[in-house]
Amino acid sequence: MHPGLMTEESLHTRDLVELENQYGAHNYNPLDVVIERAQGVWVYDIEGNRYLDCLAAYSAVNQGHCHPKILKAMIEQARKVTLTSRAFRNDQLPLLYKELHELTGYDMALPMNTGAEAVETAIKTARKWGYKVKGIPEDKAEVIVCFNNFHGRTVTEVSFSTNAQYRDGFGPFTPGFKVIPFGDAQALEDAITPHTCAFLVEPIQGEAGIILPPQGYLKRAAEICRENRFLLLADEIQSGFGRTGKLFAYMHEGIKPDVLIVGKALSGGFYPVSAVLSSWEIMRLFEPGDHGSTFGGNPLGCAVARAALRVLTEEKLVERSAELGAYFLGLLQTLHSRDLKDVRGKGLWIGIELLSPARPYCEALKEEQILCKETHDRVLRISPPLVITRNEIDWAFERMSRVIENLSVRWLCG
């Protein structure tokens, strides 16, 4: 049938997958589940099947899907005003600034939309600081980054990616980055030059497969930054807002990065909202016209973010993540399978590393009504919305153990 003749009611999963494949760029390889609605930890496909979401849109929906309080804030704001541009002021942005300050302790924020834009903004911040404050000669600033990093998909961000596919065909690349191994403080010291303006790092590497650095690494990195006078930029776009059992992952080490990059759960999944947070000393370097975004700081996004932050606090989601994460990790660490290499995590952010590709496990878990996504081929990332209950974890664990134990038998025998 010609797609134009289809009525919405007649569309099945197969039809929509075909439409998507025909008319959309194939820059993703999604599981063939077509989600139509969602609530809390549960999503529903167009055939009415229910699944437990163990990805939470890469931690953008920490507050759970379609949280009623965020929804209410969004609808109410959408009725009033959605976009003013920063040419004028709006009544939501100052309140979001103040609430972010009260929640995080950072003096000031610069609002953007996507995570990638916030990382770009942080890099611009660090370079500006390098030239204006540290006195690095023009165009010489260097940012140190880590092997296996993920900071987004802009040309500059893939310029310092160590994933060949992320770079292939996208050059020429932005200069000024130096890659060192993750978790190795000595490597950071060795990479410093007089032109170093920043160290950009994920406190726990997410896309790389939930890689936890050795304890004390971040603390030592923060000291090295301070002693050698360059900025620590923490990318907490995925690890932030409770995912690891603390408000931010850097808090596990009792440090405070000079620049904090947030996104994803800042909006509870309703709308792209990101921000760069820092001190007055650093943020004051931005002058009118230096940087901007048409949608950044818009009243709709700000109202959504304010509600998303309120939900995080009111529902004690950070504490939930710590407690239920430890519980879930404990269960998963009892799994027995010869295909299991490692089960690790922090808070409700768990990586199950396998000896074989993880994709067949994702497909099998989908049949058991659990949605998760492989990362880096051999890691299953388990990161449900933080509103998940103990009962739901038990429910998920029972299915996961069945899948992991059965599949590994098949793999080892086949």
Ligand SMILES: *Cc1c(COP(=O)(O)O)cnc(C)c1O
């Ligand atoms: C998702 C993510 C980004 C990019 O965010 P987008 O909103 O997809 O642009 C950057 N850094 C980290 C650590 C992320 O997880």
